[in-house]
Amino acid sequence: MKQGIILDLDGVICDTAEFHYKAWKRLAAEYDLLLTHEHNEQLKGVSRADSLKLILDWAGRVLNPEQFNRDLDRKNGWYLELVESMNSKDLLPGVRDFFERAVRYNIPLALGSASKNARLVLSKVGLVDAFKGIVDASTVTNGKPHPETFLKAAELLNVASENCIVFEDSLSGIQAAKAANMYTVGVGIPQDLPLADEYVSNLGNYDFQTYLN
Ligand code: BG6
Ligand code: MG
Numbered sequence: 001m002k003q004g005i006i007l008d009l010d011g012v013i014c015d016t017a018e019f020h021y022k023a024w025k026r027l028a029a030e031y032d033l034l035l036t037h038e039h040n041e042q043l044k045g046v047s048r049a050d051s052l053k054l055i056l057d058w059a060g061r062v063l064n065p066e067q068f069n070r071d072l073d074r075k076n077g078w079y080l081e082l083v084e085s086m087n088s089k090d091l092l093p094g095v096r097d098f099f100e101r102a103v104r105y106n107i108p109l110a111l112g113s114a115s116k117n118a119r120l121v122l123s124k125v126g127l128v129d130a131f132k133g134i135v136d137a138s139t140v141t142n143g144k145p146h147p148e149t150f151l152k153a154a155e156l157l158n159v160a161s162e163n164c165i166v167f168e169d170s171l172s173g174i175q176a177a178k179a180a181n182m183y184t185v186g187v188g189i190p191q192d193l194p195l196a197d198e199y200v201s202n203l204g205n206y207d208f209q210t211y212l213n
Contacts, residue, residue, distance in 0.1 A: 002183065004159035005102065006150055008045070009113040011169035012187045012203070014090050014125055016083065016115075017044060023078040024055060027071060031059035041192050045114050045170030047143040048072055076117075083117065086124040094204015099130055101208050108132045110153035112166065114143050114173075132157055144172040147180035154180070167203065169193070 011017030021040045028035040039058060043051045052072055056063060063071065102109055110133040111118065118136035122128045133156025135149050142148045154164050166177035169187040174195045177184045185206065186196030193199070200206050 002165050003163040004108050004157040006110045006112045006153045006164055006166045008168045008173050009111060009118050009121060010115060012167050013095055014092055016121055017169060019079055019082040023075045026078055027075045028055050031061045033059035041171060045144045045172035047114055047137060083121060088126040091125055092202055094202045098203035098206060105208055108157050110157050111135060112149045112153040145175035147176050150177050150180040150182055
């Protein structure tokens with residue numbers, strides 16, 4: 001019997017995965033790189049600095065540390081411009097219903113995000129208080145695909161790893177959850193997330209009966 005649920009944020013709770021993609025695409029264009037869907041699948045769940053390292057690698061560019069930090073800040077500035085206008089209407093389909101059902105079934109929820117902006121985004125959509133525990137980029141030393149994010153989230157829930165379900169839209173996140181010995185629900189399609197245990201197109205499609213059995 002599963003006892004706790006851990007949710008990724010970007011691309012699972014709200015459409016901020018698309019905002020990250022837009023901002024990275026804009027920066028990549030400056031390096032003469034056309035960032036594609038395939039590139040973006042590899043960036044999902046990856047920290048800001050590691051994402052820029054991958055992009056520079058694909059573009060065959062090298063930046064000195066000062067330029068590197070400047071471009072990280074510029075990308076984040078563009079991302080925050082998009083986040084700025086978010087509000088409680090910007091939840092992905094089915095998310096509100098999912099949270100209501102979790103409360104009804106008394107299932108504790110934790111957040112496991114790779115983003116430094118996670119608390120800001122949660123406050124924009126009005127969900128900060130919906131979680132028993134929040135793990136974000138400021139609380140971990142090792143990002144996804146390392147299991148630390150999800151192990152810390154399970155600790156905050158006070159639930160054993162093997163009794164947690166993780167909802168993720170990223171390859172690195174699914175790998176991290178597997179490494180933490182957790183059951184995984186891929187939010188997306190098998191082609192993008194080949195390792196997940198099961199799939200939903202959005203949280204509203206998740207059947208809590210499976211969970212309760
Ligand atoms: C993850 C996103 O949730 O957070 C990545 O999937 C993003 O695309 C990463 O790079 C870090 O986010 P931020 O907000 O700290 O730049
Ligand atoms: Mg995500």
